[in-house]
Amino acid sequence: MPNVKHQKWWGWGEENVFFTYENKPAFAPIVKRAVGIDLRPRERDTVDFGTAQVPASRITDAQLAALQGISGAENTLTDDHDRVIHWAGKSVTDIIKTLQNRFDRVPDVVVYPGSEDEVQALVDAAVELDLVLIPFGGGSSISRSLQARPEETRTVVSVDLGRLNQVLEIDETSGLARIQAGVLGPDMEEQLNARGWTLGHFPDSFNHSTLGGWAATRSSGMQSDKYGDIAEIIRGMNVVRPGGIVRLRPLPSTSTGPSLREMFIGSEGRLGIITEVWVQIHRQTEAREVIAYMFPTWQQGLTAMRHIHESEVHTTFARISDARETEFSLATQKAPTSLKKTVSAKGQDALWALMRKRGWDTDAMCIAYVCFEGTKQDVLRKKRRVSGIVHKQGALILGSGPGALYDQKKFDTPYLRDFLLEQGVIGDVSETAAPWAKLTTVHKNVYDAAQSAFDELGKTGWIMSHMSHSYHSGACLYFTFAFEYSDDVDHEYALVKTRIQQAFIDSGGTLSHHHGVGAEHSPWMEQDVSEGGVQLLRGLFQIADPGENFNPGKVIDSPDTLHKALRNGEAG
Numbered sequence: 001m002p003n004v005k006h007q008k009w010w011g012w013g014e015e016n017v018f019f020t021y022e023n024k025p026a027f028a029p030i031v032k033r034a035v036g037i038d039l040r041p042r043e044r045d046t047v048d049f050g051t052a053q054v055p056a057s058r059i060t061d062a063q064l065a066a067l068q069g070i071s072g073a074e075n076t077l078t079d080d081h082d083r084v085i086h087w088a089g090k091s092v093t094d095i096i097k098t099l100q101n102r103f104d105r106v107p108d109v110v111v112y113p114g115s116e117d118e119v120q121a122l123v124d125a126a127v128e129l130d131l132v133l134i135p136f137g138g139g140s141s142i143s144r145s146l147q148a149r150p151e152e153t154r155t156v157v158s159v160d161l162g163r164l165n166q167v168l169e170i171d172e173t174s175g176l177a178r179i180q181a182g183v184l185g186p187d188m189e190e191q192l193n194a195r196g197w198t199l200g201h202f203p204d205s206f207n208h209s210t211l212g213g214w215a216a217t218r219s220s221g222m223q224s225d226k227y228g229d230i231a232e233i234i235r236g237m238n239v240v241r242p243g244g245i246v247r248l249r250p251l252p253s254t255s256t257g258p259s260l261r262e263m264f265i266g267s268e269g270r271l272g273i274i275t276e277v278w279v280q281i282h283r284q285t286e287a288r289e290v291i292a293y294m295f296p297t298w299q300q301g302l303t304a305m306r307h308i309h310e311s312e313v314h315t316t317f318a319r320i321s322d323a324r325e326t327e328f329s330l331a332t333q334k335a336p337t338s339l340k341k342t343v344s345a346k347g348q349d350a351l352w353a354l355m356r357k358r359g360w361d362t363d364a365m366c367i368a369y370v371c372f373e374g375t376k377q378d379v380l381r382k383k384r385r386v387s388g389i390v391h392k393q394g395a396l397i398l399g400s401g402p403g404a405l406y407d408q409k410k411f412d413t414p415y416l417r418d419f420l421l422e423q424g425v426i427g428d429v430s431e432t433a434a435p436w437a438k439l440t441t442v443h444k445n446v447y448d449a450a451q452s453a454f455d456e457l458g459k460t461g462w463i464m465s466h467m468s469h470s471y472h473s474g475a476c477l478y479f480t481f482a483f484e485y486s487d488d489v490d491h492e493y494a495l496v497k498t499r500i501q502q503a504f505i506d507s508g509g510t511l512s513h514h515h516g517v518g519a520e521h522s523p524w525m526e527q528d529v530s531e532g533g534v535q536l537l538r539g540l541f542q543i544a545d546p547g548e549n550f551n552p553g554k555v556i557d558s559p560d561t562l563h564k565a566l567r568n569g570e571a572g
């Protein structure tokens with residue numbers, strides 16, 4: 001058995017890590033109000049794999065022998081558990097389908113190559129034997145970019161890069177590192193930190209996603225304001241293609257025609273397998289602090305975030321939750337368990353009372369978190385400048401206590417999704433980026449679009465949002481939506497999601513800021529990049545992969561009929 005870590009087969013993350021609400025007194029009431037259900041105590045600790053009804057592998061003996069000849073029988077697995085772990089990502093619909101035994105097309109075999117040469121042999125075998133190859137990183141895809149097409153009749157091979165997990169080389173002078181693509185976030189940071197460096201790329205899925213997956217999906221981490229999106233972080237790479245490797249050397253910049261580097265970033269396995277990546281790395285900083293601020297309104301908070309960005313203070317991140325999300329995150333606060341915490345909770349109540357006295361509408365207030373890094377002096381200087389900016393928008397400085405709490409808890413939220421699923425509630429996310437001038441419109445239109453879907457379904461639904469990832473010309477808006485689902489969950493989910501995606505496009509946003517396209521967002525690609533753009537991509541994929549051996553149906557031309565029909569208003 002290869003020594004590669006995986007998430008639990010039936011949900012997000014690690015076994016025995018759970019969300020609990022019993023110690024959070026405001027949580028059950030807000031869920032009741034948001035989606036109309038009474039919470040029950042959590043019952044599901046694990047799911048017995050014996051309950052999974054897995055379609056049999058269709059691999060032939062000759063194909064299996066050929067693959068075993070490349071990576072060895074011990075790294076070429078056809079057991080049901082391994083195949084199910086690799087069949088899909090971790091979108092909420094992936095998890096529902098897995099729990100309901102609705103496996104569309106499970107890979108027939110999982111191969112764990114141990115070297116770039118083995119990857120090359122696998123890629124060449126895929127063409128020669130007409131196999132479908134799907135690269136697998138951490139399996140955290142949220143846009144259905146890992147599933148084979150349901151109607152795929154050829155043998156499907158999941159290529160798990162997990163054994164390629166080493167930082168190979170650090171160029172200390174240039175601040176560059178050459179790293180194998182299958183390394184998981186924490187394992188990579190551990191190797192870099194040991195030498196005083198960091199990549200600075202921390203997506204919410206950090207613990208369970210890989211460098212290769214980030215590259216292949218055009219990922220963005222929560223600290224992208226300072227360190228950049230993965231597209232800016234990546235300086236070079238090796239991509240294994242039929243017949244040979246495309247090697248892109250690490251360069252600070254180049255004017256050698258259209259960028260091949262950019263072409264491979266976001267290619268979701270359609271152009272080959274990324275085996276190594278050259279990334280820019282940073283010295284670990286001396287000091288780091290996250291400060292929380294409370295704004296009277298969303299508009300004032302958003303304006304402050306823009307002004308912080310324009311001021312060139314260079315924060316590590318600056319994010320603000322809208323009023324709904326602020327209310328929700330306050331409702332996930334634990335009941336005080338010590339005298340100190342009781343005093344602090346009372347202090348918070350007193351603060352809210354004072355704000356109401358001063359004319360604040362506490363239902364409209366919005367919490368923001370800003371992270372500062374550098375030397376102690378840098379941090380102090382930046383905090384002062386940001387204080388000046390937020391004061392002009394009427395903010396209260398809540399300080400580093402809530403900021404530190406946010407920082408500690410940032411990777412826990414996905415477990416809440418699995419808890420809600422057990423309670424019969426879908427909670428999922430959709431994100432976009434739009435110019436600053438359009439953010440308010442996007443925000444409003446997405447709320448209206450989600451509400452129209454909830455009304456049509458006759459459901460009490462919930463939507464909330466935050467702004468993260470600022471750029472010179474705009475920012476990312478990230479929406480979370482939730483509602484109680486029924487037996488018709490596929491249709492219900494697709495209707496809400498479709499309305500939200502369409503609102504992004506219609507309001508001037510992109511269909512995805514960092515979750516990639518996969519099959520989930522593919523129906524909107526023409527609206528996002530124009531018909532001519534899709535034709536060009538189609539031509540590229542046809543020439544690069546004439547036999548459709550490499551993760552076909554992702555980015556464009558997905559076989560997803562339900563989303564397409566809903567998008568076109570053809571399904572009720």
Ligand SMILES: Cc1cc2nc3c(=O)[nH]c(=O)nc-3n(C[C@H](O)[C@H](O)[C@H](O)COP(=O)(O)OP(=O)(O)OC[C@H]3O[C@@H](n4cnc5c(N)ncnc54)[C@H](O)[C@@H]3O)c2cc1C
Pocket residue numbers: 089090091134135136137138139140141142145146161181182202203204205208209210211212213214215216217218219220221222268269270272273274275414514515516551554
């Ligand atoms: C709860 C949750 C939170 C998330 N938060 C974030 C976030 O904050 N920011 C963000 O950017 N994304 C986020 N995502 C989405 C997801 O984590 C990213 O898309 C991530 O980049 C996927 O990496 P992975 O290693 O898990 O890739 P996988 O899910 O295994 O694969 C994703 C795609 O990349 C391809 N691929 C993987 N490795 C390679 C390779 N070596 N060569 C070629 N193709 C490859 C796969 O074939 C597939 O098409 C989140 C997802 C979830 C479920």
